[in-house]
Amino acid sequence: xxxxxxxxxxxxxxxxxxxxxxxxxxxxxxxxxxxxxxxxxxxxxxxxxxxxxxxxxxxxxxxxxxxxxxxxxxxxxxxxxxxxxxxxxxxxxxxxxxxxxxxxxxxxxxxxxxxxxxxxxxxxxxxxxxxxxxxxxxxxxxxxxxxxxxxxxxxxxxxxxxxxxxxxxxxxxxxxxxxxxxxxxxxxxxxxxxxxxxxxxxxxxxxxxxxxxxxxxxxxxxxxxxxxxxxxxxxxxxxxxxxxxxxxxxxxxxxxxxxxxxxxxxxxxxxxxxxxxxxxxxxxxxxxxxxxxxxxxxxxxxxxxxxxxxxxxx
Ligand code: SF4
Numbered sequence: 157x158x159x160x161x162x163x164x165x166x167x168x169x170x171x172x173x174x175x176x177x178x179x180x181x182x183x184x185x186x187x188x189x190x191x192x193x194x195x196x197x198x199x200x201x202x203x204x205x206x207x208x209x210x211x212x213x214x215x216x217x218x219x220x221x222x223x224x225x226x227x228x229x230x231x232x233x234x235x236x237x238x239x240x241x242x243x244x245x246x247x248x249x250x251x252x253x254x255x256x257x258x259x260x261x262x263x264x265x266x267x268x269x270x271x272x273x274x275x276x277x278x279x280x281x282x283x284x285x286x287x288x289x290x291x292x293x294x295x296x297x298x299x300x301x302x303x304x305x306x307x308x309x310x311x312x313x314x315x316x317x318x319x320x321x322x323x324x325x326x327x328x329x330x331x332x333x334x335x336x337x338x339x340x341x342x343x344x345x346x347x348x349x350x351x352x353x354x355x356x357x358x359x360x361x362x363x364x365x366x367x368x369x370x371x372x373x374x375x376x377x378x379x380x381x382x383x384x385x386x387x388x389x390x391x392x393x394x395x396x397x398x399x400x401x402x403x404x405x406x407x408x409x410x411x412x413x414x415x416x417x418x419x420x421x422x423x424x425x426x427x428x429x430x431x432x433x434x435x436x437x438x439x440x441x442x443x444x445x446x447x448x449x450x451x452x453x454x455x456x457x458x459x460x461x462x463x464x465x466x467x468x469x470x
Contacts, residue, residue, distance in 0.1 A: 170204045177230065181288065184307040189288045192232075193223050213240075216376060217299055217355040218277040221291060232291035235282040247282040253290045256283075256297035271385050273299055273355045273375075302356070302377035309359075309378050317381035320363040326387065333390040338362050340397060345370040348386050349379070352425070406460040408452065415439035415448060 174195075178186045190196065193203060193212045204225070206212050211224030211233070220240050222233040239247060250259075263269055263276040283294055292303055308314040319341050323334035336344065341362050349358045350371060356379035361367045382390075408416070418439025422428050431438045438444065454461040 167201055167204075170200055173228070174200065177288075184304055185288065185292050187307050187310065188292060188303050189223075189230075192221055216295060217273060217302070218275060219295065219298060226285070230288060232286040232288065233282065233284050234286060234291055234294055236277055236279040238279050239282065244282055244284050247280055250281060250283050251285070253283070253286065253294035253297065256294040260298045271354060271383070273302070273379075274353060275351075275355055299355075299377065305380055306377045314359065314378055314380055316359050318360045318363045318366075319382055322360075322382045322387065323390070330387055330391050332394045333387060335394050336390060336397070338366065340393065342368050342370055344386065344390055344393065347424075348389055349373070351375070354379070404462050406462055408460070412448060412452065415444060419445060 178190065181189070192214045193207065195203065198206070203212070207223065207225040207230070209224075211222040213220060213222045215221075215237055218237050220235055220237040223230055224233075225231070235242075235247065250256075259278060259281055260272055261269060262278060264278045264280075267276075269276055277298065283291070286294060295303060305314060320334070323336070326333055345358060345368050348354065349356075351373045354373070355375045356377055357373040357375040358368075358370075359372065359378045360381055416439075422431065422438075422440030428440055431440050431442070433442060435441050436444055452460055456463070458464065
């Protein structure tokens with residue numbers, strides 16, 4: 157068979173393979189798996205050449221999917237994006253999508269991850285050979301409902317529940333969260349929902365027509381309503397915001413004032429663990445913080461010896 161005839165035959169075979177791959181899949185899975193391999197952007201020859209070569213890669217949050225053709229069938233490799241260049245031998249291998257539920261529970265330091273879409277997914281594992289059905293199942297354990305909501309958004313059918321509606325339907329101990337003002341809801345979204353804290357793209361606002369002035373994020377998948385972590389945080393802030401502001405007078409040097417600001421920044425940005433013990437030029441350095449405490453805290457732990465409440469001063 158000459159080369160051009162062989163090429164036409166292979167393209168015809170690829171059309172049949174494409175049709176039989178997608179025909180029996182539920183709509184959401186089919187749309188997602190086609191998106192993974194750029195089926196709407198690449199022509200079939202280009203796409204199958206890539207699938208037969210190094211495969212086609214897509215990122216989903218911190219997940220990296222690589223789809224390739226193995227023995228005539230699609231094979232999906234799923235791993236952390238930070239492990240993109242590591243060989244399979246260097247990683248722990250898994251073949252049961254259910255294992256993803258366990259892998260999603262703790263971060264690299266063994267700390268529990270209360271928010272599945274926080275950018276703290278652990279590294280060091282791989283699912284080297286999943287089917288299309290299995291890879292979507294595994295993703296659903298890592299990032300629940302993200303594929304379904306992504307598809308709803310593409311279809312123009314994402315039902316968004318805004319903050320006021322969520323807050324007003326809370327009961328029990330969370331009943332109080334509707335007390336937060338619009339400005340406080342801004343601070344709430346700023347603290348929990350930006351890309352450095354959550355990989356979802358926030359689509360909810362204070363209410364319809366009252367957009368929050370906080371970046372929505374760049375994530376591939378949308379967030380359609382305030383999650384339980386945000387509602388729990390809102391409860392705490394609601395009670396804290398009931399306190400009246402007071403004036404205190406503290407004595408600090410200019411460098412100490414800046415150090416207090418550095419400490420708050422380092423904790424808020426999750427950088428405390430990165431600051432080396434020897435780096436005493438960093439305000440949030442442990443020895444700097446201990447020096448400040450030794451110098452400015454009294455025996456009761458009051459900054460500059462100023463009590464928090466008037467009664468304490470008596
Ligand atoms: S409410 Fe905020 S923190 Fe929670 S999932 Fe949505 S974007 Fe993420």
